[in-house]
Amino acid sequence: MTQNDGTANIILPKHENPYFPKKQPRGIGKKFLYGGGGLIVLFLVLFLFFSLFFYRNKNNFVHIAVFTGNERLSDATLVASINEHQAGNYLLLIPKKNIYALRTHSLENFLINRFGLTSVRIDKIYSERLLHVQLIEKPIQYTVTLDTTTYFLASDGTILEDISQDVQTFENLFNIIMPISSVTFDDDSHTHGRVSQAILDTVGQLELQNLQIDSTKIVGVKTSETSSNDIQVITDASWYIYIDRTQDIALQIQNARTVY
Incomplete structure (x- = not known):
C-alpha cells in the first residue's frame, strides 16, 4: 500500500506479525494430557495386578518354621500362634502369610507378649519359604x-x-x-x-x-x-x-x- 506522500506502508498478515502471536492448533495439549494419564492408569492397573498375583501366590507363603531355644514350648504350640498372628490380610488384599509381606518385628513382639519370652529373633529364608525362629525363654x-x-x-x-x-x-x-x-x-x-x-x-x-x-x-x-x-x-x-x-x-x- 502506498501513502499520499509516496512512501510505502507494508502491513504483514497477523500470523506473521510479531504483535499477533501465532495460534496453536487446538486439541493437541488435551490429547497429550489424556494420553499420558491413560498410560499412568494402565501402568498402575498392571502393577496392582502383578503385585496381587505375586503376594497372593501360595508358592510365596511361609511353608515351614524351624525353632531353636524352645524347651518348655512345643513346636506345635508356636506354629499355632504364628498361624493365628498371620491370619488375614494387610490392606484387605495382601495375605499376611506371604513371606515377602510378613513383618518379623510385629511377629516377634507378639510371641514375646504371648509366652513371656526374654527375646525372639525371626529370620526369613526366602528360597525355602522358611522362618527361622530363635527363642530365649525365661527360666x-x-x-x-x-x-x-x-x-x-x-x-x-x-x-x-x-x-x-x-x-x-x-x-x-x-x-x-x-x-x-x-x-x-x-x-x-x-x-x-x-x-x-x-x-x-x-x-x-x-x-x-x-x-x-x-x-x-x-x-x-x-x-x-x-x-x-x-x-x-x-x-x-x-x-x-x-x-x-x-x-x-x-x-x-x-x-x-x-x-x-
Whole structure:
C-alpha cells in the first residue's frame, strides 16, 4: 500500500506479525494430557495386578518354621500362634502369610507378649519359604496356682502359660498358691500377670531352708486372702507351718521343725 506522500506502508498478515502471536492448533495439549494419564492408569492397573498375583501366590507363603531355644514350648504350640498372628490380610488384599509381606518385628513382639519370652529373633529364608525362629525363654523356677488354674511362673514373677491339664508333670517345681486378687495384671483380661517381688523374696528365703536340712522339704506356700503377711508353708511330708512374713522366717521354720 502506498501513502499520499509516496512512501510505502507494508502491513504483514497477523500470523506473521510479531504483535499477533501465532495460534496453536487446538486439541493437541488435551490429547497429550489424556494420553499420558491413560498410560499412568494402565501402568498402575498392571502393577496392582502383578503385585496381587505375586503376594497372593501360595508358592510365596511361609511353608515351614524351624525353632531353636524352645524347651518348655512345643513346636506345635508356636506354629499355632504364628498361624493365628498371620491370619488375614494387610490392606484387605495382601495375605499376611506371604513371606515377602510378613513383618518379623510385629511377629516377634507378639510371641514375646504371648509366652513371656526374654527375646525372639525371626529370620526369613526366602528360597525355602522358611522362618527361622530363635527363642530365649525365661527360666521357669516355680508354678503358681490362682484359684483353680495353675501356671508356669518365671523367676522374675511373670505368669506364663496355663499348665492345669498337665500339672502333675511339674510337681517337682515349687508351687505358690494365692488368690487371684493378689496378682497384678496389665489389663482387665487377666493376662500378663505378675507376682510381687515381696512374695518371691519370701519364697527364696524358704528355699534356702531346704539347703540346710536333708529330710523334710518345703514344696510350696499358700498366701492368705485376708493378709499378705500370713503365709502357710507346705512340706513334702504334708506338714503345714503358719508363719508371719514380717518376722524372722528362718527362725520360725526352725522352731516349727523342732516341734515336728
